[in-house]
Amino acid sequence: MAKNYYEELGVSRDASADEIKKSYRKLARKYHPDVSKEADAEAKMQAINVAYDTLSDATKKAEYDQMLDHPQGFSGFGQGAGGFNQGGGGFDGSQFYRQSSGDGADFSGFEDLFGRFGSGFGGGQQRSQRQQRSYKGEDQHASIQVDLDIAYHGSTQQITLQIPTYNVYGEPEVQRKTLEVKIPKGMKEGQQIRLNGQGQSGINGGENGDLYIEIQYKDTDRIRVEGADVYQTIDVSPWEAGLGQSIEVNTPAGHLKLNLPKNAKNGQQLRLKDKGIPNKTAGHLYLIINIVLPPAHSEQEQQAYQQFADAFVSFRPRAS
Template sequence: MDYKDYYKVLGVERKASQDEIKRAYRKLARKFHPDVNRGPDEAEAELKFKELGEAYEVLQDPEKRAAYDQLGENWKEGQDFRPPPDWDDGFEFSGGGYTQADPEQFGDFFEELFSKRGGFDGRMHAGRQAHAPAQDHHAKIVIDLTEAYNGGSRDFTLRKPELDKNGHIVLRERAIRVSIPKGVAEGQHIRLAGQGSPALGGGKAGDLYLEVAIKDPPGFRVEGRDVFMELPITPWEAALGGRVAVMTPSGKVELTVPKHAQTGKKLRLKGRGIPGKIPGNLFAVLKIVIPPTESEKARELYAEMAREMDYDPRAGQGV
């Protein structure tokens, strides 16, 4: 997927005000509008007009623009791109998701960043009536695997984009304390009542919904409520089998490694995944680790094993 430099598309600086972005878009939209570009250049103008629409869809909206800016300034137009993990962690936005725009009218880059959360326009409109319902806010928080298992209380800092008096975006930070329920899973939401937008006319404030992401510790991978952990074993444990001690997120256990085990074999610990009404499972994924050969004695042992066993793992490949 190619990175899109929306500022370059509109021909504006990254520090441009919202009014400058609007003026740049209107000027270019008139120039490349399909109604004024008939003939051999029609297809190229239509493509450019679509590209302008995508850039403006993001940059004209303070929340989408601030989210886009979180990616940083070092990406180049057309560069191969994948969003950094949890790039939107702690980013607070209003409404029910990132955009109402049909992602099919734009490209893969737009869809990857702005169409995952459902539709919304991202703004409070001045024309809303008094006592209109307040908007809910949404944000993503990243918790540790142990917190998913055990729950707890933790402070997070959220960043909410706002426009200053000059039409530039600033991020307002606020600290919140969150009670993390035991057994919360990836993608679940924690609701904080009354912490969204205030209602016009003194009505009930909106709520804040926190989407949970779980940070995989080194050697672990979470899929739903199931947890996969890498379990290093020696070649003799793999060949002969035996009992090994394993430290899991829920405590120490002993596992039986079967004889002739291979790297990649999964040993299931039923119900040892993330807790819940139906708890997940924990899978210990075996990885055979070769001891170092730094000493002469170690090298002699390997040489003796090679002579005695006379084993070729590639014999069936015809080489």
């Protein structure tokens, strides 16, 4: 009994597009004639290609489902060998496929699968002419974390990446790449560097894909980055905050001198314009005030706190 397309791919009729594609890829890796040891690999590969070409196309799939639900309305299909079996719901698919696509050899699903594999497949004797075509390798993406200092000065770094890919048998594996990467100054958090030809290898002499490296900056307990803006927590004393004194601060933008506002509050942000990452549109540096109380160990230090308390006798920190 001939299988219908869903049975051919091993999925249910309510399978999602992703589930159909995943099942097709699994079967294609198993039955591709260049790597499969199955006796009927070539015929099986053709069958699953026909099934996938129909079920991966929303219009073709709708027509096919209509045919399955109303087989009497499609009596003209499959009258040859195999054909549509009204008793068991089987369908050989060849005539339906030709009507839907206009070309019985246009297996777009097959191209979609093997156009994504890193190294292609060996030169099997049973390849079709379509399989002999060259395809560009897939672009790959990776993310690296670097010190924020690089955003202000740039750097050339050697990095080792572990990139998921497929081997020549269509099996997933991790590929290690060691590359020298020039990181220009001014890159915002999340921006990418493109390395031409460093992606997956092309198939049958096709060009390699590109590698895109996303830049992330290392956060610390004091500094974080958002786009081109930098946020840094700075410690100040109660008298510096209360009197609005001038202080010096080490920042990613260098050693800076600034005047605190009088009666500065804990958590208050001070914006230093264009002192963030020096991008084409420069970011800002936000200094977040953290008021630090000194410990009172000696008698003199304790007396100083008592004088402070006497001076602020009306202050009620827990007043409702």
